[in-house]
Amino acid sequence: MSEWFEMLAESRNRLGISQADLAARSHVSLPSVKSYELGKRHPSRPYLVAILDVLKLDRSERNRILTAAGYATDGMAFRPNNPDLVFTAEETVVEIERYRWPAFVVDEMMGIVAANEAAQRLWGVDLGREFMDPVERNLLSVASAPRFVARCANIAEALRVIVSVWKGHHRGAEQLENPSPMFGAILARFLEGDPKVVAQFLDAWQTVPPRTPKLRWDYPIVWKDPRAGMMRFHAFASAASEPDGLSFNDWIPVGSESWAALERLLASPTSN
Numbered sequence: 087m088s089e090w091f092e093m094l095a096e097s098r099n100r101l102g103i104s105q106a107d108l109a110a111r112s113h114v115s116l117p118s119v120k121s122y123e124l125g126k127r128h129p130s131r132p133y134l135v136a137i138l139d140v141l142k143l144d145r146s147e148r149n150r151i152l153t154a155a156g157y158a159t160d161g162m163a164f165r166p167n168n169p170d171l172v173f174t175a176e177e178t179v180v181e182i183e184r185y186r187w188p189a190f191v192v193d194e195m196m197g198i199v200a201a202n203e204a205a206q207r208l209w210g211v212d213l214g215r216e217f218m219d220p221v222e223r224n225l226l227s228v229a230s231a232p233r234f235v236a237r238c239a240n241i242a243e244a245l246r247v248i249v250s251v252w253k254g255h256h257r258g259a260e261q262l263e264n265p266s267p268m269f270g271a272i273l274a275r276f277l278e279g280d281p282k283v284v285a286q287f288l289d290a291w292q293t294v295p296p297r298t299p300k301l302r303w304d305y306p307i308v309w310k311d312p313r314a315g316m317m318r319f320h321a322f323a324s325a326a327s328e329p330d331g332l333s334f335n336d337w338i339p340v341g342s343e344s345w346a347a348l349e350r351l352l353a354s355p356t357s358n
Contacts, residue, residue, distance in 0.1 A: 090154035095123040172327040194331030230279025239308040254296025314351035
């Protein structure tokens, strides 16, 4: 692995900026910049950050240099200085209503924070008057409910995705034998549901490896509406707000037949 000063010099040279120009822009003396790049002197973190701010390297390269120099990365400090980078809970509601496809927002425990009209029509629910309790509104809690089991045609596959998330949760891997209070409450609600689905979940827990937490990931959904027909979705989950632990879930219809079925559903008087 290269030394931090070698990476710094290489980055500057790649960008075609002279040492003198870098010194002037960063308000760090030219002798200091030269000494840093030769590894003769070690900059304080503020001076190194000032230089990196001028170079405007991508976050990963910037953090590699900071780490190699013995300093903490600045990903967490970056967010408070740029509040517009993340969505507030209220902004996510507005955002997902823009989409034609089913979209919803979950918290870091997979609780549904908001769902757009398309998602609620697809699920056959009205979140304005039902599923008001946070535990009841959790994706795992409802996974064994008969009304959803009847419509999710790939429930076993969906359960494997849910299991992988809980087993590799970034707040700490969950265990069936000793669950956290929140997971225990969610699990208790789930276990009250369809026995066949509960059995599939318990089997998956024994075989499915934990998922490595990522800011973006995907999963498949096959949905059978009693009137609109079968729909296949390629679902994507991506961060909405890291500080608040919110994520977008977008269920994008796969193919013209799924899009047509979704349009029929949304045009119908009711989804029930």
